[in-house]
Amino acid sequence: MRNTLILAGTIATLATSAFADAVQVDWWHAMGGTNGERVNKIADDFNASQSAYKVVPTYKGNYTETMTAAVAAFRAKEQPHLVQVFEVGTATMMAAKGAVYPIEQLMADSNEAFNKSDYLPAVISYYQTPTGELLSMPFNSSTPVMWYNKDAFDAAGAKVPTTWAEVKTAAQALVDNGMKCGVSFGWQSWVMLENYSSWHNLSLGTKENGFAGFDTEFSFNNDAVIARLDDIASMTDGNLFVYGGRRGDSLPLFTNGECGMWMNSSAYYGSIKSQAEFNFAQTMLPLDTDVASAPQNSIIGGATLWALAGHEADEYTGVAKFMTYLSSAEVQAWWHQETGYVPITTAAYDLSKTQGFYDSNPGTDTAIKQLSLNEPTPNSRGLRFGNFVQIRDVINEEMEALWAGDKSAKVALDTAVKRGNALLRKFERSAK
């Protein structure tokens, strides 16, 4: 490690005299393509703003690959200072107590001003310990919204739905008017299970959705979820609902004009804008009036930046300075408006408002409104389950069996809970 550092230092000195004195901060991220260029711009702008520290961003592949790379690097004692980890990896990172450096503590140790109340509660609550300490810095966060085809709604004379009953009515009207399908969605575990539960203030698992301990068990096989999923499954008759695959695979169904409604991340704004040849808009997720009289709040997806332990104090000071820069209203507002991810601070949200971004792009604040609808409850501040990457696969498999008509919602969810609990126990053992 030391030799490598000396070697790296020597090379850096030989290569660039301009940054010879700058302390280097390595940042591994998972943002490819245009977002990768934006990440580079943030780092370049930070480096240009001061001369003491130099942030070096490196693209390490998709979220899974980036996390695996960081884990392997840590085991080889070659870890970067900062790594971008997706939200389902939170429990794994959190369990690695000696490997991560909680961001709030890092800021305090580096004497960097840090006020948690500047941040949107729904965004940072996902990444806090039960006692409220912030573990990692939110970077790119989004939440599921309901996208709809405005032209198709006008043609069918349908009303934009706010409840699930209205979703059904609208889907029927769209199909009656000749559309191939009424509604579809992607990232189904996140949208239809995790967010459905938080939206209606239902728990996904015991121990505050896993926040209060790894000895948590799933509870999402409750009557409300069963009834909702059974109802959606029954909507496959007559194509009121069409399943279009995992993650964002169903996006073409919406952008080709086959489905009139699509529930998925607000961060699809850019893709839809470039692909859809019709007027579209976004609105809040529908409310299940059988379960709750008003929505609670939705939960986020996306990734945060984790500081990894094992570096020098002055390097962490560089990390702290960079975090302050990254959270500044200007950087956040720019990032939010460019990408469709939500701003992480209220200041950035206010700045976007005063800049008139929401007036010229109506509906782009739906995600933030959903997230900050109410103060998050233990059921709605997020979830913290170990092995959740695999558990989401389990949920996907069981839900696919439900859509295919092989299982009822009760059987599918009971099986998902049983298989998920086995994975939770496995994680609990490994994370002592």
Add this chain to the structure above:
Amino acid sequence: MLKRVHFPSSPLPYLLVAPQIIITIIFFIWPASQAMYQSLLIEDAFGLSQEFVWFENFEYLVQDEQYLSAFWRTIFFSICVASLSMGFALLLAGFADRVVRGALAYRTMLIWPYAVAPVLAGALWMFMFNPTLGIFPYILEVIGYDWNHYLNGYQAMFLVILAAAWKQVAYNFLFYLAAMQSIPRSIVEAAAIDGAGPMRRFWTIIFPLLSPTTFFLLVVNAVYAFFDTFGIIHAVTQGGPANATTILVYKVYNDGFVGLDLGGSAAQSVILMVLVISMTVVQFRFIEKRVQY
């Protein structure tokens, strides 16, 4: 003692075998022993806490429905890939053997696919069968068949078998053709004079004489289907939908690198290692006995 007189101790032989030994130790013995040790541990992703659990990871696998179904799926997949690619290769070799004009061009074309990397082969098939962009789903739709291997596990399995078998046909073809050309013409011609037709000549003379090659290819193809098809599956289906194309080697990757369950993943790779070692042993034993007919 006698040997010492004949070969006075010299470091030269040791030096000459050293590179091979070092390579074997570094690239096989060491990682394999690491995997074996890791398979006895339950540990977190970062290696901060370890618990030595003896064979618990293996016990878990034996009880795990997902693992067992992946095991049988792998057997099914391997049988399909091996029989499909060998059957086609045998057919093509049989034709190529009889071709007189343009034989070289014909052979070259048939051997070509072998030079394609598995991931590229996978990408090729993925595009041809992509439900929204591909040419085959389009044609199938015309005749009224709905193709969507993102949803239909049977279709996905069919697709990866097809892609994996296609990739291996060239290799099998090469061996079958060489074997056929080493069969003495006189035997085949004698049978022809006695009035045996091409089909009869093939089944009663050529095919039995090909049996050592067939067996050799069977082992090679089984090993190929077990291990080298990772790239194809990763490119075409990523093991989905609903694990319908998750074979053992893909599960090792998925549990280890996506799920970060290192102990369980190591246990799976130890099982795979035992499988391939036993296959190789069978191959050597059998081929040594049967190769001289």
